[in-house]
Amino acid sequence: MFGVPLYKYRTVTSTNDVALRLAREGAPEGTLVLADEQTEGRGRWGRSWHSPEGKGIWASLILRSEGGDLSSWTALAIARALREVAGVEAEVKFPNDVVVGGRKLAGVLVERSGGAYIVGFGVNLLQRKEDFPPELREVATSLYLETGKDWDAGDLLQEILERIEEVYRRLRGSSRGGHRELRSSLRGVP
Secondary structure: OOOOOEEEEEEEOOHHHHHHHHHHOOOOOOOEEEEEEEOOOEOHHHOEOOOOOOOEEEEEEEEOOOOOOHHHHHHHHHHHHHHHHHOOOOEEEOOOEEEEOOEEEEEEEEEEEOOEEEEEEEEEOOOOHHHOOHHHOOOEOOHHHHHOOOOOHHHHHHHHHHHHHHHHHHHHHOOHHHHHHHHHHOOOOO
């Protein structure tokens, strides 16, 4: 079951940093690291990920086997959860972003350590426009900005984890046809 065990922190540099350490120490597949705030959250190419306290879901999941392009599959799972739960038109912007109306709502970063894959993801939930740094205000969005509603991070996280686990299990047990079916889903997120 993804999300068990759970390591929850108020503030960390990055949930991926904590998950990488736990993976090296032998944490099992499905271990989840969750933080209220990341002071050095990061994305691809070393870009920073703005992750202020109490404004989003900042999490990392430890997986023990590769399931294809984990960044894209995780982005697909997050987009599906956001579409189903919040009713937003979330789409995957290849390879690892979830966008609504061309603005980034969520992102995924996968890092490898030995036999573990650390799947970090951030979902902007409660930010108002002024909560974003000036350089992000026109390119980022939050679930609040898209719906006008405050969202419970715990409920949404549970939905996201269920979707990630569903996609991951399908990938691990699927034939090439299953991979093709999931890959075609990346073109618009049904």
